[in-house]
Amino acid sequence: MVTIRRTSWINCVSIIIPYLFIVGIFQVFAHFLLGIPVGDAEINRTSWEKFTIVFFGAVGTFFTIWLFRIYIDRESIKSLGLDFLNMFEKECRWGMLMPVLIMSLAFFLLLFTKQIQYIQIKVSLNELILNCAIFILVAFTEELFIRGYILNNLMSSINKFLALTISSIIFAIMHLANPNINLISFTNLILAGILLGLPCIYRRNLWPSIAFHFSWNFFQGSIFGFNVSGLNGYSMITQMRKDDTIWNGGSFGFEGSILCIMLQVFCIIILYFLFEKRLKFRNP
Template sequence: MTLFLNSEGKIKNIWWVVLFFLILSSFLFPLIILADRFSFEITMTHQVILISVVSIICQMLRRKSVSDLVGKFNSTWFKELCIGLLIGALLMILPVSVLTIFGFIDWQLNIFSFSTILSGFAIFLSAAIAEELLFRGFMFQRLIQAFGKWPAQIIIAALFLLTHINNPGMTGTVKILASINIFIASIMFGLAYIKTKSLAMPLGLHFMANYMQGTVLGFGVSGSKEPSLFKPVFDHAPVWLSGGDFGIEASALGLCFVILITVLLYIWHPSYLGRQITTNIN
């Protein structure tokens, strides 16, 4: 065993994480320079392509298949995706229903538009793919093998929060509640991966939570506002309860449901799966 190699003569997992960042940076910085030079915006589509390419390169260098990274595309994968979509929808519908029942929210119907549905679908699907590949993909999986599941969860949750910490509206009470919510949400997505050893469920959960919150219900999504089918009208609801312009992610009620789903995922043992993630302290 050396600084770079484990007892089996293979590169230690932590160095694969370093290599992932180096390759990602080698693509990202030129892209930033080009974007500045030719005055174009780096979109979520660019990010999906970039992270996908880097992930595939790293898998090829490890002589592993892409299915080891994202899960095998079979009936089980799509079943897990659908479960994730359902959980993601409930994660937003339940707290919003409580707020509506107790009179904190009234609703207005925006003019129906297919462009609203499709643009929201594209935006939030791209965001979910990019973030799940980055935070539950190659890097997370190598950290699990290097340090174990929970140290990896904490490291990734901290990084996940760091990428959201300067989002619009991150001030005061909103910043406190949103930070806790985002950190625990990362743990929730991580558990969805750990339980299934596939990105299908966390991808479905992440996408549908954002799509339901933003495109359908009309709340902000991590401080960003997109066209929506409905428009919530807050009737004297305090920001700590409604989340304000930031979204349900900054709501105490939303936080309660994120914690609930996280606990349920923690105790869930999928009987249809015989898959385990091995931990190799290297």
């Protein structure tokens, strides 16, 4: 039986300042080790430098959430949806596959409609491995904080769909400092939060969201050549835009496009009805 903690939403508010402070300290230390000024622009960093900074940020995130989950919430880390036995559920496999299908469809649609142009394919195994590691850490970190801690605590206090909406808005706000963000990209980030949160509110399992988040970022940025939430880096496929439009997303990347909104809404509807159908089947 799950204990309902009416004040658990307070912990969501309480963690924000310690989270920013502790993660900030870890990232400043990473900059110090690398010899990079803290204000250094993302575009000037190598993949190794990005990995190092993301790694220290991930350590800081896990440390902060561990402190709050153990000593404030008085619950286990596993209760955030991190049961390793659930890593192999069918939803995790779909979490990896669905972004591949979405990004492939988006890339070829934009290519066919001349919204983007293919330039070349250039494979660097070292860069692919580093980018894979970066996006694994980003996915784990952001999902652990937003869906694992924030959404889980909110669901203990309020309706799960309201909790999902609030956590998705927080997820979008976290990206406000990203380059070239606008209303369309902000909307896409909220929709991404909803899409990533659905497995959590129905299955209480964080691994499908981590798998989806990783796959979405990796194939978007490292394979098909889109900027990831306004940030660029190595990609196996080099593409270019003749013009920045609401269809190709401009400098923010695919997540700045109307097409992304359409595809995400479609996926949200499909996942919602699949989860609802399974719920009704289990509880007739």
